[in-house]
Amino acid sequence: xxxxxxxxxxxxxxxxxxxxxxxxxxxxxxxxxxxxxxxxxxxxxxxxxxxxxxxxxxxxxxxxxxxxxxxxxxxxxxxxxxxxxxxxxxxxxxxxxxxxxxxxxxxxxxxxxxxxxxxxxxxxxxxxxxxxxxxxxxxxxxxxxxxxxxxxxxxxxxxxx
Ligand SMILES: CC(C)(COP(=O)(O)OP(=O)(O)OC[C@H]1O[C@@H](n2cnc3c(N)ncnc32)[C@H](O)[C@@H]1OP(=O)(O)O)[C@@H](O)C(=O)NCCC(=O)NCCS
Numbered sequence: 001x002x003x004x005x006x007x008x009x010x011x012x013x014x015x016x017x018x019x020x021x022x023x024x025x026x027x028x029x030x031x032x033x034x035x036x037x038x039x040x041x042x043x044x045x046x047x048x049x050x051x052x053x054x055x056x057x058x059x060x061x062x063x064x065x066x067x068x069x070x071x072x073x074x075x076x077x078x079x080x081x082x083x084x085x086x087x088x089x090x091x092x093x094x095x096x097x098x099x100x101x102x103x104x105x106x107x108x109x110x111x112x113x114x115x116x117x118x119x120x121x122x123x124x125x126x127x128x129x130x131x132x133x134x135x136x137x138x139x140x141x142x143x144x145x146x147x148x149x150x151x152x153x154x155x156x157x158x159x160x161x
Contacts, residue, residue, distance in 0.1 A: 003085070004051045005092060009040045012047055018056040019049070026075040029137035039072075048092065050076075050085055060089040069097050071107040074116070086119055094123060094147070102149050108142035110135060120145050 012019065016033060023030040039045040044065055050058040058076035062069050071093065076086045097105055108131065109116050125145040134142035 002052075003057070003088070005089070006049045006051055007046070009045070009047050012036060012040055012049075015049065015051075015056045019059060022056065022059070022075050022077050023073075025078055029135060031073060045072075048089060050089055058085050058089055060093055062093055064100075064102075066100065067103040069093065069102050069105045071105065074107075081115075086116075087122070090119065090123060094149070097149050105147040105149065107145050108134060109145060110138075110140050111143055112140065117143070117145075120147075123147060 016036070019036065020030075020033055023036075036047075039047065039061060042063070044063045045061065046064055047059060047061045049056050056077075057080045059073070060071065061073035062071045071090075074086070074089065076089075094105065096102075105125070107120065107125070109120065111117075125147045127143050128146045129144045131142040131144060133139045
């Protein structure tokens with residue numbers, strides 16, 4: 001199956017319902033439509049969606065704060081997980097960072113989120129600290145992870161690349 005990656009925010013409004021559905025099925029405290037709407041208005045905010053036959057199957061939202069990137073949302077539709085699509089999205093963001101001479105990529109992740117932590121480590125992210133009680137709702141801590149772009153990025157095999 002072929003996937004397109006849409007790299008512009010305005011498409012969010014064409015797909016908002018699908019995105020909110022993925023979001024609600026992915027997080028204990030999902031973003032609301034208003035939270036996505038607020039992101040569309042920030043010039044630093046980027047939203048890239050993986051699209052299969054006009055269906056959104058995953059997305060990654062990040063802030064481009066040159067010389068840094070901060071990943072703030074990242075999800076793949078449940079039925080489409082474990083097929084390499086999350087790594088595909090992340091790889092595109094990191095490659096864009098390399099092209100733009102980005103030096104660091106940051107993100108926060110729940111300690112209980114083993115699949116996400118596993119992916120991040122495969123790309124070379126490492127833990128640099130914790131934010132205590134960071135996640136509203138559950139009060140779970142956040143692990144802060146960082147990737148130094150000038151380090152060698154593993155050539156991960158991802159589907160449909
Ligand atoms: C995190 C997420 C985006 C990954 O998407 P995905 O398309 O399933 O990711 P991929 O298929 O590219 O990679 C999955 C990897 O997770 C690993 N994994 C899956 N389940 C795992 C588990 N229970 N424990 C540890 N690792 C696990 C797999 O080993 C796999 O790596 P591999 O293919 O190299 O073996 C997806 O799981 C998701 O949407 N989760 C809910 C939202 C979320 O947690 N987002 C991240 C917020 S920080």
